[in-house]
Amino acid sequence: MDKLINQENNIDEEIMELRRGPWSVEEDFVLMNYISHHGEGRWNSLSRCAGLKRTGKSCRLRWLNYLRPDVRHGNITLEEQLLILQLHSRWGNRWSKIAQYLQGRTDNEIKNYWRTRVQKHAKQLKCDVNSKQFQDILRYLWIPRLVERIQASKISFNNSSSETQQPVLRTGITELVPIQLMNNNNNNILRTSVTPENSSVVTSSENSIGTQVSPNQDYYQVNQSDQLWFEDCQSMDQQNNIELWMDNEDVFNNLCNIEDIWSYLEN
DNA sequence: AATCCTATCAACCGCACTTCG
């Protein structure tokens, strides 16, 4: 009995000794040094053998999210934002799965991006981040706009070079669907589509059909002829070339972010 | 200059699943 109590006391002491909070430079060095000699995995024993007063979970997290050589830190690029939005629309909050498609990014980083940037916009629009209308805004407004911004940056890059190149965007997009938006007065706001056949993004103001979801709700339903998004994971790897052109530039030119889009819709 | 507010992100927590003895 006494032996059992002593054992429990030892465990308590070990728990009490465990370090928490931010990792020190020395701890990072010890962990990196140990993994470089012995490899990763078996985190609990690794922690003990390396002489770290951290839980195995803590060591694993520190390594995977920060110390791993292939981890990329810094701002999420437009292309990465696009990919995150697209992948999230298919898989939801499966961060580790999404992270597999963003080289050097961790699930934690993507999760943080989603919560701080995307959920913030949902809050501003006063709608649930998982709601149909916010998903529609992401799919049919935010994502196309991101595509345009990426394209614009590539066009300006191309213009600055001596070669004349056709604007070509490489994204994971397999297919966007035709959409139309209308305002309260049944006037068309915009029409956008990306089709695999003509590989183009088109905006026009013809043949629009759209409905306000309810008189008490100040958002608009996006009509869609097809829900096709990513049909399978393989399609993500078949990077399509998507050429962009627009014939309704005045609609888009100043819609740089979701707040702009929303204020445009409200007016 | 001081204080408050907000955004960001590293780290922790709890749960579910897998592996091991």
Add this chain to the structure above:
DNA sequence: ACGAAGTGCGGTTGATAGGAT
């Protein structure tokens, strides 16, 4: 087959840097 230990994942928290007042 079973229980304990280990691992992985998504959700959440808290420290802090930087901007606004």
